[in-house]
Each structure stands twice: as structure tokens, then as C-alpha cells.
Amino acid sequence: MQEYVKGKPIFTSINNINNQYPYLTEDLETDVIIVGGGVTGSICSYYMSKNNIKSVVIEKGRIAHGSTSVTTSLLQYELDENASELRETIESKDIVRAYELGLCALKEIEKFVDEYGNKCDYIKRDTLLYTAKNLEKNGIKEEYKFRKENGFNVEYIDESDNLYNFDLKAGLLSKEGGAEIDPYKFTNHLLEVSMKKGALVYENTEAKKIEYLNKGVTVHTSYGYKIRAKKVIVATGYNTSLFTNENFGTKYNTFNIATKPVKEIIGWKDRVLIRDNSDPYNYLRTTKDNRLIIGGEDVEFKEIENEDIACAKYSILEQRLKSMFKYIDDIEVEYKYCGCFETTKDNLGYIGPDKKHENLWYCLGYGANGILFAILGGIMLSKLYYNEKDQDMRLFQINRFDN
Template sequence: MNIQYVQGKPLFINISKNTKQYPYLTQDIETDVCIIGGGVTGAIASYYFSKNNIKTVILEKKRIGHLSTGISTALLQYELDDSLSKLQEFIKLEDAIRGHELGLVALKQLEDFIKQYGNKCDYKKRDALLYTAKTNEINAIKIEYELRKQNGFDVSYIDENTNEFSFDLKAGIISKDGGAEIDPYKYTHQLLDISQSMGSKVYENTEVIDLIHYDDYVDIITEFGYKVKAKKVIVATGYDTKMFSDRNFATKATTFNVATKPVKNFDGWKNRVLIRDNSDPYNYLRTTNDNRLIIGGEDVEFIPDIFDEKLANEKYDILENRLKSMFKYINHIEIDFRYCGTFASTTDNLGFIGEDTKHKNLWYILGYGGNGILFSILGGMMLSDLYNGKTNKDMRLFRIDRFDN
């Protein structure tokens, strides 16, 4: 694994019993769409294109579902990383609200997927809590609550007097059915199983080393000399975009996670809601299907090619202590996994979906920010429609060139 991208022992890969492997490319092939990147984003894209009868191939340089997907907490919430009032500094309020609404659209897509194909990825719908333990942030939470309420989101406000959690809470917003949790590794493989049943081809350990652009197609050259001829290329490589563009798409940080051994009670964690605090950077918490607790955050500035083990251990200790202090009534909290990796974000909290500014046959699905999986679902929907000649008006929010002056 790249030292700057993933370190430690990621939870979902290591507890999985799925040992499925995929072939590597050993011949030249042709397809309608070639997706570069075999993480959860590439798998989602493959599903939507295949579902729309578009011939699809995935190329993954390492193992399917590893790297960034392996360290994802898959804590899915419709809300963006920043409050609506803060986002007004960067985008129009109506666009920030639409970003939240699209999160709900993606959550509904995920729920419908589970209903249609079965729950093979430990999916669970959850309420979501945004809260503060600081008196001077109460007003900010109240403003956020009012903005959401006024714009039709199903939210309720809680404070010290109505707090049913075991941790200190001065003010909070509960979003009814505002999120979901999944196992991202299982979800990736479920998506690919379904995509392959519809004709998609998947290759791992097949690194792309060059793209040659023509008017109506692209040749994708792999490290062993075999090539894929595709009408469109979908970049689903997360923060690793150097081969495709010299554009600086996002700001990178390193984020840290710890996960416990299974616990026997959840006292003080009402309804096992998804939890996020109002700090910057924030902490986020969820539970798992096998009764573990996960806490993440403590982000630091990303430094390429350097892994600071001492710093990482300090961050893991902070997260462990915070978890234990928040949930003093949960018995025998014992850390089982510690891991960290690269996290990319944008000022408007939105990812990138759409066409490259230089190459018309090069498209992107880059799920940056805390909503990466939900943005990927939106990207799969929007770009499969675009391939068939239908442009989604909400793609403007995710334009590749939206930060250009």
C-alpha cells in the first residue's frame, strides 16, 4: 500500500470472510465505458452503467475494495461537512440546501438497492446527530436547526434538558432517517457481483499507465502492454488524479480511526444514531453490525510520502480516550483496529462529477468530503444518464471547473 495513503489495519477488510479475487487483463478489449478505479466509487459506477445496458470494464491497479475503500467508515449522512450557514461563504444557500437534498436522494437510492438485491453489506438506516459540547456553539446549532427545519428537513432540536446520551451535550440536531451505515468492502463486492451478472468486466492488479485520446474513443494502456478501447473513461480514483489532470481538485488531510472489539451493551448511545460533533475538524462515530464502536477524526495536514507513527499513535489514543469518556456506561471498550489514511475535501463540501475540461471523453466521479459514497451514487446516476444523452440539471453543483476564475 502507498505509505502516504493507508496505514494500519483497516476494520472492514480484516473482518471480511470474502476472499474473492478478480483476474488481471491479459488481452486487448473494447468497451463502451472503462472505469479506472476499483474501489466503492468504481463499483457504484459499474452498477449504474451496467444497469443502463452500457458495456462496462473496471481496471484496478491493486486489489478490489482496498486502499481508500478499506479505511472508509461508511458513515453516510445527507448533510454536508459544514453547516448551511458556513457554506454560504462559498456557495449560495439554495445550492447548499440542494446538496443536502441530493444526499437524501442518494440514501433513498441505497435503500432501494438493498430492497431489490438483498442486504449483503450490513446496511442499516440510522438517525443522525450533530451536536456541540461547547456553550459558545449553542447558537450556531440553533441557526442550523432553523435553516434545516425551514427547508423541509425532518429534524428535532435537543439540549441539556432533553439530552438522552451519556456524553456532554449543550445543543444538538437529530435528523430522522438522516443517514445509514454499511460495510463498504462488502458493498463494493455486492455491487460488482450484480454488475458482472449484467455483463460488466472487472480486472484487478491491472495498472493504467497512459491514456491516448482520439475524437470518438480513448485507448487505455496498462502496465503489461494490453489496452482497452473505450468510448468514455470514468476516473474513479479518489485523490489520485495526477495521470488525468494537473488540476488541484481538493485539499488533502490524514484522518484517523479506531474500532473496538464487539461490545455487549450500548447504554448511553440512544438508538445507535450516527454521531458528529461541531468541531473543526470534527469527530464522527458509528456502530457496526457485529456490535463494534468506531470513532474517527483528529485530521492533520497531509504530508506526502511521510508516515509519522508517533503522531498516529497519539491520535489513536486521543480517539480511544474520547470514546471511553463519552460512553462510560458501555462495558469493556477495547480497541481492536487502528488505521489512518488520506481524506480529500473541497471548500463547498461537494465532489466532482462530469466531463474533463480538455478531453470530452474523460469523465470524473470524485467523491470528496464526508459524503463520498453518496456523491458516488449520484455520479453513477448522473453519468449513466449523460451517456444516454440526458443531462441532470444538478450536475452543475459538481462541475469540474466550478472553482476556476
């Protein structure tokens, strides 16, 4: 089977978290089974336990070693594409609502950190969407106007007030529009909190078969143990083949490099989260210990095994980073990695019940805001457990592209 992550990811390498989770050695009964022990599964487990719903998380490999180990963890309320590009697929009012929901999800993470402590290097950041091309200036200006008119806290920047060291023709700065975290630490912290409230977490425990019953489901795991529950949540990231034949989106392979800590970060005002407007695009952030991460240069997913492409892409990213930040003279790449990334026509993920099986629910953070969508999924699915349908779930429902 094709792997979904390649290379040496930064977050599982720099962290020395000694958490080990057991594997399942008995049959269990619970309210909700969460399949997938990445950041999405752990977010779901957190919201279930917060709402007094018993949950069991099962992870076939190690906790947070899938896509979660490579995510850049830029948390931004905006979507992958600008509103003008999305309007054919999704109405303007829904784009605005998706942005607002992104801001709500950011607040939720802040609340978590305030309540349980900042163990995941959470830092609130402004975000910058910019272009270095004259041709794309209008696109940025249009997006700025759209957001401004709809009440978002944004500023327009052009060449004359460029406070960054890199070439910028137009930029859209979203004040407090984002945050950064360490996804490996965040996942483990969410699980720690959930387990204190009664959630059970197993790694090296694969869901092998799902049996749909009149009132619930049974998940059959590796080594023959079974878990019975009222609902099962699919939080398996980009691999959903055990549950459905549905083709949810388009898969890409996206590349990241991370540097060693640099002495001083020069020319990167306020360490904003950066995304450029090009195609293929690049995205950048810093880390608490002064590393720089740049990603992007996406190619078709089938190329994930192609090492020549990967080497070429890592080299492009390194050159780009060095040319953007000429005054940081000790840039030295330490980690190179890539992974699957799936996007949808409207840039939104999937939250909600399967079309056929009412007890099979999805929480799939597809699109560039995967982690924020997972937060929304955790909230919405914990309400749904009590038969309360969140009105905004319509934006993420599985059948939204069916005619």
C-alpha cells in the same frame, strides 16, 4: 510514491470475502472504462450496467483495498460544514439542493438493498450533529432552523432533553437522515450485480497511459494490454495525477479506531450516527456486531508517514470514546488505521467531464459524503452517456471554481 492508507483497516480484516478478480490478459473494447476498483468505481459500474452500458473496471491493486477499506461509511445527507459556514462559497438554495440530493442517494442505496438483498450490513440510522460547548450552541440552533425551514425532518435537542450519556449542550437530530454499511461488502456486492449484467472487472491491472482519440479513448494497462472505449471514468479516489494536473481540493489525513465487539451498547440511543461540531471534529458509529468506531482528529496529509502523530491521535480517540461512553466497561481497541481524505471549498465532490478532454469523465467523492456523491455520479454519468445532462451536475462540475 506516498501511500493513501495506513494501519490495519477494520472492514478488510473482519470480512472473509473470497472474491478474487482476474488481471487483464487481452485487449478489449467496451463502452466505458472505469479506472479504480473502490466503492466509487463499483457504484459507477453498477449504474452503467443498470442502464445497458458496457463497462470494464480496472484496479491497480486489490478491489476495495484503497480508501474504501478504511471509510467509516457514515452515510449522511448533510455536508462537512454547516450552511452558515458554506454560504460564502455556495448559495443557500444550492446547499438545500445538495442536502436533498444526499437524501436521494440514501434512497438509492435502500433501493439497491431491497432489490438485491442486504449483503452489506446496511442499516438506516438517524444522525446527530451536536456540541458539548456553550459557545457553539447558536451554530447548531441556526443549522437546525435552516433545515427546518427548508422542510427537512429535524429535531433540536438541548441539555434538558439529552438522551445520550455524553455531555451535550445542543444537538440536531436528523430523522432517517443517514445509514451505515460495510463498504467492503457493499463494493463486492455491487460488482457481483454488475458482472451478472455483463460488466468486466480486473484487479492487479493498472492504467498506465491514456490516449485520447477523436471518438473515444484507449487506456494502456500494465503488461501492455489495451482497452478501447467511448469514455473513461476516473474513480481513482485521491490520486488523479495520471489524468490531470488539477489540484481538486485540500488533502488531510484522518484517523479511525474500531473496538472489539462490546457486550452491550449503553447510552447511545438508537445507535445514531454521531458527529460533533468541534474543530477538529469526531465522528462515531457502531457496527452490526457491536463494535464502536470513532474517527476524526484530521491533520495535514503530509503527516501520514508520521507514526508518532498517528499513535497520539489513536490515543486521543480512545480516550474520547471511553469518556463519552463511561458505562460501556469493555471497550478494547482492535483496529487502528488512517487515510487520505480530501475536501473542497463547497464540500461537494466532482462529477462530469474534464475541461480539456470530452471523453475523460470524473467521479470523485471528495468531502465527508464521498459514497453518496459516488451514487449521484453513477446516476448522472450514466445519463450523460446518452447525452442527457442532469441539471444538478452543475453543482459538481470540474470548472465550478474557475473565474
